[in-house]
Amino acid sequence: MISTMLDKRRVEKAASIVFALIVWQMFATLLDKSLLLVTPIAVVQRLISLSHQADFLSTIAFSFVRIVFGYLLALAAGSVLAVIAGRFYLAEIMFLPFITAIKSVPVASFIILCLIWLSSQGLSVFISFLIVLPIVYTNMLQGIKSTDTKLLEMAELFRVGWFKKMKYIYLPELKPYLISACSVSIGLSWKAGIAAEVIGIPDGSIGEKLYEAKVYLSSGDLFAWTAVIIVVSIAFEKLFLYLLKWVFLRLERS
Amino acid sequence: MDIIVSDLSKSFGANCVLDRFNAIFPEHGMTCIMGPSGCGKTTLINILMGLISPDSGTVFGVPRLKSAVFQEDRLCEGFNAVSNVQFVCDKMVNRSRNILHLENIGLKDSLNQPVRELSGGMKRRVAIVRAIIPQSDILFLDEPFKALDDETKKVTMDYVKDNTKGRTVIMVTHDINEAKAMGGQLLTMSGKNNNDN
Numbered sequence: 464m465i466s467t468m469l470d471k472r473r474v475e476k477a478a479s480i481v482f483a484l485i486v487w488q489m490f491a492t493l494l495d496k497s498l499l500l501v502t503p504i505a506v507v508q509r510l511i512s513l514s515h516q517a518d519f520l521s522t523i524a525f526s527f528v529r530i531v532f533g534y535l536l537a538l539a540a541g542s543v544l545a546v547i548a549g550r551f552y553l554a555e556i557m558f559l560p561f562i563t564a565i566k567s568v569p570v571a572s573f574i575i576l577c578l579i580w581l582s583s584q585g586l587s588v589f590i591s592f593l594i595v596l597p598i599v600y601t602n603m604l605q606g607i608k609s610t611d612t613k614l615l616e617m618a619e620l621f622r623v624g625w626f627k628k629m630k631y632i633y634l635p636e637l638k639p640y641l642i643s644a645c646s647v648s649i650g651l652s653w654k655a656g657i658a659a660e661v662i663g664i665p666d667g668s669i670g671e672k673l674y675e676a677k678v679y680l681s682s683g684d685l686f687a688w689t690a691v692i693i694v695v696s697i698a699f700e701k702l703f704l705y706l707l708k709w710v711f712l713r714l715e716r717s
Numbered sequence: 718m719d720i721i722v723s724d725l726s727k728s729f730g731a732n733c734v735l736d737r738f739n740a741i742f743p744e745h746g747m748t749c750i751m752g753p754s755g756c757g758k759t760t761l762i763n764i765l766m767g768l769i770s771p772d773s774g775t776v777f778g779v780p781r782l783k784s785a786v787f788q789e790d791r792l793c794e795g796f797n798a799v800s801n802v803q804f805v806c807d808k809m810v811n812r813s814r815n816i817l818h819l820e821n822i823g824l825k826d827s828l829n830q831p832v833r834e835l836s837g838g839m840k841r842r843v844a845i846v847r848a849i850i851p852q853s854d855i856l857f858l859d860e861p862f863k864a865l866d867d868e869t870k871k872v873t874m875d876y877v878k879d880n881t882k883g884r885t886v887i888m889v890t891h892d893i894n895e896a897k898a899m900g901g902q903l904l905t906m907s908g909k910n911n912n913d914n
Contacts (some may be wrong), residue, residue: 578731613787613789613791614793616791620767620768620783620784621783621785622782623805631800632793634796635794681901709727716797717800
């Protein structure tokens with residue numbers, strides 16, 4: 464029953480994608496100006512030719528490593544800061560202006576600031592980190608605050624150690640908050656990271672390729688590299704969330 | 718050492734639950750606290766457990782190592798029964814011994830299920846085993862047999878009696894038959910001007 468429903472959803476999803484591609488193809492054909500809007504078929508052709516170029520994989524790897532590193536760094540830092548803020552109210556108050564500033568300052572301002580402080584090579588790491596940090600921090604802190612106090616009371620009465628409390632009480636309570644934070648922030652880290660690369664133009668990055676597409680008015684390249692970003696970002700998100708859920712499942716069964 | 722409660726008072730807002738309450742709970746013995754709903758049984762046991770502070774009065778002689786069956790089950794829902802028991806045990810405590818306890822109380826077929834999938838009665842029994850196994854100096858039982866059918870209740874009561882011999886136990890119950898079956902001292906609370914009987 465459940466598998467039939469899942470199959471139905473997959474078919475519906477696939478049908479919606481096919482529909483969107485048909486609409487895109489129709490508009491591009493009607494417009495008949497490849498400079499403004501290329502057809503999906505032309506994008507696929509360009510993607511195939513790009514994939515045969517020597518630097519195709521190294522370009523993806525360049526951006527992937529930096530954006531994912533920034534993302535993981537933010538995940539770790541956001542979690543640690545949330546634990547400290549959850550434990551000490553004063554720390555929460557002290558962190559507030561920093562988190563609010565990171566949340567509200569436009570990404571472009573941070574990018575320009577980063578270009579002054581750092582080399583363009585490390586730009587996407589920093590920007591990806593800044594975008595993800597407040598999301599992880601806010602979600603994790605909310606999770607810590609909503610931890611069942613009755614369970615904590617029980618653990619105190621039985622004189623349970625902090626490691627067991629973490630494993631049996633905090634992590635299961637944090638699971639939905641962490642998964643939600645990760646699922647929201649992965650896509651954002653890619654968007655912001657690539658935007659930073661387009662402005663900073665580090666050599667050998669996807670951002671540089673997008674910048675070149677703009678300079679040479681090559682819509683085909685723009686769409687092809689955008690497709691690459693979407694595929695890599697979604698693949699990473701699926702893999703990461705799968706691993707995260709697997710870790711939690713192992714934890715519950717251990 | 719007996720536990721001595723003197724002139725204990727506790728209010729929640731305008732609602733006075735305990736008013737200069739006095740009682741003595743004997744060491745190495747069972748005390749059943751009975752009384753109508755709202756008379757302060759759970760408040761008293763929570764004060765004894767150290768979970769809430771009294772407004773005035775003193776509690777003397779409560780041992781350091783405590784274990785409890787709370788009014789709610791307070792189990793780690795995502796983990797199975799064995800893990801929930803292991804949660805409160807030292808590394809030294811034998812896992813197979815814990816499994817044996819759970820099997821003795823009728824949970825043999827549900828050992829590996831997350832407790833969120835267990836019935837109310839099964840969860841209650843996991844909570845009871847979790848309180849019994851640690852070598853605590855005092856055991857608090859707040860309506861431990863609620864949600865159990867008659868047959869299971871009898872098995873569970875026998876299990877608790879067998880495993881609490883010689884230990885200090887304070888149990889809250891509504892049911893006089895439960896109190897009689899468990900034996901020991903009976904303390905009846907009638908209202909805010911409670912006195913021990």
